[in-house]
Amino acid sequence: MGLVTEEVRAKAEMYTGDEICREKTKCFLKEISMPNGLLPLKDIEEAGYDRESGVVWLKQKQSITHKFENIDKLVSYGTEVTAVVKTGKIKKLTGVKAKELLIWVSVSEIYTEEKEKITFKSPTTLSRTFPVSAFIVPEEVEAAKEEPAKEKSSEATEEVTEEEPAKEAAKVEPAKEAVAVKEA
Structure with missing residues (x-):
């Protein structure tokens, strides 16, 4: 060396x-x-x-x-x-x-x-x-930053019952897209 x-x-x-x-x-x-x-x-x-x-x-x-x-x-x-x-x-x-x-x-x-x-x-x-x-390799820290955004979306759909997790997931996804559009 x-x-x-x-x-x-x-x-x-x-x-x-x-x-x-x-x-x-x-x-x-x-x-x-x-x-x-x-x-x-x-x-x-x-x-x-x-x-x-x-x-x-x-x-x-x-x-x-x-x-x-x-x-x-x-x-x-x-x-x-x-x-x-x-x-x-x-x-x-x-x-x-x-x-x-x-x-x-x-x-x-x-x-x-x-x-x-x-x-x-x-x-x-x-x-x-x-x-x-x-x-570029995605960093683990970035995944942690995304979780709070998911929590906020989940809070907005608290009315959904535990028996319908597929419907809850469907409601959370459009909410995330709407947030992304507003921020852009």
Whole structure:
């Protein structure tokens, strides 16, 4: 790991353990305005981020291959992924390869010029652009935000008896749509 020197490690925020490392990875991606599903690593042993230099590193137990279903692309993540980051850009990326036709191509840079598009660049300057939405993973927090809205809709239909749950569900759904239309 050429980017991660002892000096960088000494100044960096470092985390160990899969759960906290996954959480911190999503946080740092959000901080630099990148989609939260860009680094779907598993069994992360260590994550580090030196805000001053922008150096980030992630170590996982073994290499993984992930398929981004929305764009039908395979991406391989090595046991060590390193990069230099700043808002909207990941440079000097190591440990990431994408499959193009029959060969694996190293990805050295990722950037967003517009909020809807993300570009991946290889060391040979070949690049591919995709919609940012292909790399966004719905967060669990969003599901919790939807529940209070359902409760409000349920309160409006309290008169319905317990014997008719299908009718109650039918009444709640149109109420939700009406709220959405009013807000828009």
